[in-house]
Amino acid sequence: MRTILHIIILSAALMLASCSAPKSSLTYFEDLSGTQSGTLPSTDYEIKLRPDDELLITVTSLVPEATAEYNLPLSNPATQSSIMTPSQGKQQTYIVDKSGDIKFPGIGMIHVDGMTTSQLASLLAKKISAEVEDPYVKVVLVNFRINVMGEVNRPGSIEVNRERYSILDALADAGDLTQYGERDNILLVREENNGTKTFHHLNLNDSELLSSPYFYLQQNDVVCVNPNKIRKDNSKYNQNNAFKLSVVSAVTGACSVIASLIIALVIR
Structure with a gap:
């Protein structure tokens, strides 16, 4: 009798263990x-610039007229997009081409692929400083x-x-x-x-x-x-239940049709 009781307890423990949810830690770090x-x-x-990046570049100095040529006008055909800024309204942006270049006014083509925005800003400031005193360049990745x-x-x-x-x-x-x-x-x-x-x-x-x-x-x-495993198991369970329900519905429908035919034949 005691042996049978032990077997029953062990079987119940194994069933509980098999039904327990898998451990999944919800703790970060x-x-x-x-x-x-x-x-x-x-x-x-810092992220690296790459083709198809969209850049907003503004150049300023103590004398705004001195840096005007380094800022894109709204109608400049070299740009492909525009962006709204709270302080300056609609501004044109630069799109890095497939070769990793942008065409910058007053300077020409610049290879920017692999550069950071801060590196590009420093490069532009260095080039512009040859003509303008203390230029400030800001480069923002907008896409x-x-x-x-x-x-x-x-x-x-x-x-x-x-x-x-x-x-x-x-x-x-x-x-x-x-x-x-x-x-x-x-x-x-x-x-x-x-x-x-x-x-x-x-x-x-x-x-x-x-x-x-x-x-x-x-x-x-x-x-x-x-x-996690809980979600996967629930998904499989729901799919299986949906399949069983569709099978039962199909069988029930078929039985209903067959029963209707039998009744119709009997009545005749």
Whole structure:
């Protein structure tokens, strides 16, 4: 009798274990949870310019007339787009061509592919300073956009208005991960300067991400939050139930048609 009781208890325990939900940590940077404070290595956030980038470039100085020729007029045919600015109204922008160049007024063609916005600003200021005293050049990337997909509360395209933009910023703007998102398996798809696409898996449970070269995002990055096992199992369960329901409905419909035919034949 005691042996039978032990078998029943063991069987019940195995059933409970098999029915328990898989463990999925919802904690960000879980490896830091046991540490009160500390320091983390930093990483470079400046993005590199590439073809099809849209740039807003303004040149100013103490004498505005001296830098007028270095600012695009609204009707300049060299530009392909325009942007509204609160202080200056509608301004033309530069589109980096397929060769990585822009045509800058008063200077000519400049190869900008691979440069940062600050490097381009310094280069332009140096060239313009040969004619203008103390020029100030501001370069802004205006088509910085990333896409967040998958298990987040607000998936979609995000227009970024600053260069210092991390994976955490993107997830925050997307409403954070749902409870079904895999925090240790975030997929980042990136288009490199040479046109090739690379992918990287990021772990939000590990603080090493903070010093990763992929912590800060670049233009056109795609962030995919994969569903965890619970979400996948629920999806399969719902699909199976939907299939069973469709089969039952089809069988029921067929039986109804057959029954109607039999009744019609009997009545005749």
